[in-house]
Amino acid sequence: xxxxxxICRRELYSYFVSPIAWVLxxxxxxxSGVFTYIISASFARASLESQMSGQSMPMNLNEQxxxxxxxxxxxxxxFLIPLxxxxxxxxxxxxxxxxxxxxxxxHDLEIVMGKWLSAVLMYGALLVILLVDFSFLFIYGNPDWxxxxxxxxxxxxxxACLLAFGTFISTLTRNQIVAxxxxxxxxxxxxxxxxxxxxxxxxxxxxxxxLSIVSHMDSFSRGVIDTKDLIYYVSMIFLGLFLTARSxxxxxxxx
Amino acid sequence: xxxxxxxxxxxARHVAVNNISFSVEKGDIVGxxxxxxxxxxxxxxxxxxxxxxxxxxxxxxxxxxxxxSFEVKKHIGYLPEAPPLYPEMTxxxxxxxxxRLKNVPSNEIxxxxxxxxxxxxxxxEAGRLISKLSKGYRxxxxxxxxxxxxxxxxxxxxxxxxxDPKQINExxxxxxxxxxxxxxxxxxxxxxEVEAVCEKVIIINKGKLVATDSVENLKNRGGVAxxxxxxxxxxxxxxxxxxxxxxxxxxGVSKVVDRPSPADRxxxxxxxxxxxxxxxxxxxxxxxxxxxxxxxKSTSLTLEEVFLELTGSHSQPEPVEAPAEGxxx
Numbered sequence: 001x002x003x004x005x006x007i008c009r010r011e012l013y014s015y016f017v018s019p020i021a022w023v024l025x026x027x028x029x030x031x032s033g034v035f036t037y038i039i040s041a042s043f044a045r046a047s048l049e050s051q052m053s054g055q056s057m058p059m060n061l062n063e064q065x066x067x068x069x070x071x072x073x074x075x076x077x078x079f080l081i082p083l084x085x086x087x088x089x090x091x092x093x094x095x096x097x098x099x100x101x102x103x104x105x106x107h108d109l110e111i112v113m114g115k116w117l118s119a120v121l122m123y124g125a126l127l128v129i130l131l132v133d134f135s136f137l138f139i140y141g142n143p144d145w146x147x148x149x150x151x152x153x154x155x156x157x158x159x160a161c162l163l164a165f166g167t168f169i170s171t172l173t174r175n176q177i178v179a180x181x182x183x184x185x186x187x188x189x190x191x192x193x194x195x196x197x198x199x200x201x202x203x204x205x206x207x208x209x210x211l212s213i214v215s216h217m218d219s220f221s222r223g224v225i226d227t228k229d230l231i232y233y234v235s236m237i238f239l240g241l242f243l244t245a246r247s248x249x250x251x252x253x254x255x
Numbered sequence: 256x257x258x259x260x261x262x263x264x265x266x267a268r269h270v271a272v273n274n275i276s277f278s279v280e281k282g283d284i285v286g287x288x289x290x291x292x293x294x295x296x297x298x299x300x301x302x303x304x305x306x307x308x309x310x311x312x313x314x315x316x317x318x319x320x321x322x323x324s325f326e327v328k329k330h331i332g333y334l335p336e337a338p339p340l341y342p343e344m345t346x347x348x349x350x351x352x353x354x355r356l357k358n359v360p361s362n363e364i365x366x367x368x369x370x371x372x373x374x375x376x377x378x379x380e381a382g383r384l385i386s387k388l389s390k391g392y393r394x395x396x397x398x399x400x401x402x403x404x405x406x407x408x409x410x411x412x413x414x415x416x417x418x419d420p421k422q423i424n425e426x427x428x429x430x431x432x433x434x435x436x437x438x439x440x441x442x443x444x445x446x447x448e449v450e451a452v453c454e455k456v457i458i459i460n461k462g463k464l465v466a467t468d469s470v471e472n473l474k475n476r477g478g479v480a481x482x483x484x485x486x487x488x489x490x491x492x493x494x495x496x497x498x499x500x501x502x503x504x505x506x507g508v509s510k511v512v513d514r515p516s517p518a519d520r521x522x523x524x525x526x527x528x529x530x531x532x533x534x535x536x537x538x539x540x541x542x543x544x545x546x547x548x549x550x551x552k553s554t555s556l557t558l559e560e561v562f563l564e565l566t567g568s569h570s571q572p573e574p575v576e577a578p579a580e581g582x583x584x
Contacts, residue, residue, distance in 0.1 A: 003507040006355040010341070017343045100339035100400070103303045104356040254307050 007114025041152025085166025147223030154220020166242025338397025342386035
């Protein structure tokens with residue numbers, strides 16, 4: 001445990017002394033702010049129009065602002081996550097510091113867990129910015145807080161899952177750009193898998209839809225924590241970390 | 256402290272290390288010598304458990320590098336060829352991190368870091384970013400991280416590569432000062448380094464073990480027992496050719512070579528037959544002839560020559576068999 005935390009702390013140190021953390025925070029703050037503004041502004045106009053028209057339409061802040069906001073955040077995440085995970089192992093390989101880690105009395109899994117955890121915390125730091133965005137909704141509206149919490153859990157789980165794969169991809173190369181590019185590719189594939197639903201409802205399409213990473217977000221952003229989705233994310237995280245550990249081990253045999 | 260038995264590392268297309276065996280005693284400081292690509296780094300990476308061997312076994316501090324790698328890692332300090340530094344960290348933060356990695360107890364981390372920084376003369380740079388350090392300082396920080404957990408065995412891969420002469424000297428002194436407490440194995444392709452730092456040498460070439468011996472023994476190896484350098488004043492009636500001829504007539508001398516000489520003196524290199532000490536004869540002959548003897552010193556074979564001979568990149572002329580060579584000149 002202590003070793004995982006040692007690795008994780010050093011990774012966070014590197015994120016925050018290098019520009020990468022601050023650039024990501026800035027991009028995320030800007031994009032999430034824009035989305036919050038657009039969605040809540042259109043909500044405000046819709047509610048104004050429904051009042052003007054005399055017939056009161058059912059307006060729900062949770063369903064019409066918070067749920068779509070989380071969906072959008074999840075998509076922003078798809079783009080930012082490869083940028084968080086790309087350096088984890090690629091940089092160590094390029095710098096040669098991987099030799100320090102491998103020749104230190106550590107288990108491979110501790111290295112992998114420490115690195116992945118630091119990436120999840122980094123992503124978590126981005127999500128903290130959302131609290132600012134959401135605080136406006138709580139100040140001027142009266143949304144239910146439970147879907148907000150479940151939405152956060154969902155976005156974080158989705159991120160943790162993609163980061164696990166990103167960590168794995170980072171072990172494959174010493175070039176961070178290659179790691180990021182493959183990460184983007186994978187994230188996009190996992191994203192668009194559920195578009196196949198428009199082609200029908202055969203068992204294959206059902207499987208593909210289940211594998212799609214964003215389709216599991218929807219219930220979270222609506223305030224439902226479904227075991228099915230939870231199992232999906234947790235098992236994907238395990239798969240990603242398992243692949244990373246194996247890849248790290250094979251590095252040693254191939255070296 | 257280190258036992259290596261029939262160690263091999265094979266890749267798909269080539270063999271990096273081929274069946275080498277050697278042992279290193281506790282407290283030894285051993286030079287691991289070989290040309291580039293001889294398999295030094297590979298052997299060191301196997302010893303430090305970075306990669307497993309294809310065949311053979313190696314034990315460090317009594318633990319097998321493959322079966323008990325976790326224990327080996329606790330007892331070994333390793334400085335790879337490129338020091339494993341994180342450029343974005345400060346020196347002291349980095350060393351604290353390594354101390355934690357190497358299981359230094361939490362309450363000792365601060366004092367150990369301070370100790371090794373002083374030991375390696377980087378204490379003044381404690382708060383600087385590693386990316387801002389010069390190469391010599393980086394190397395020292397690399398050494399500091401290798402000794403931070405006070406390991407029994409230190410493995411240093413080309414610790415002086417890429418440094419300037421002053422830094423090389425400082426690094427060598429530092430390594431020598433560590434010798435008492437640690438068993439050190441250092442690789443290099445620079446021969447004077449081995450002469451300057453090590454007591455024992457292990458020479459490998461193309462993955463094979465060529466020699467393992469003490470520096471002294473290796474230097475005494477080879478056909479020539481000991482050459483002597485003679486310097487004679489040009490004043491008076493001395494002339495180079497006459498001196499040369501006179502030297503050749505001394506019994507026991509196998510070969511006399513003219514060396515490039517300044518205007519005021521002649522310099523000759525006199526080689527003797529195996530087991531013959533001709534120094535006093537040479538001195539007497541010159542003085543009797545009425546020449547002024549300026550200097551007489553024995554020059555044993557340099558490690559460089561031994562190395563070239565052993566690695567087969569150069570064949571030493573056999574002086575015993577070819578005594579005529581010198582006379583023809």
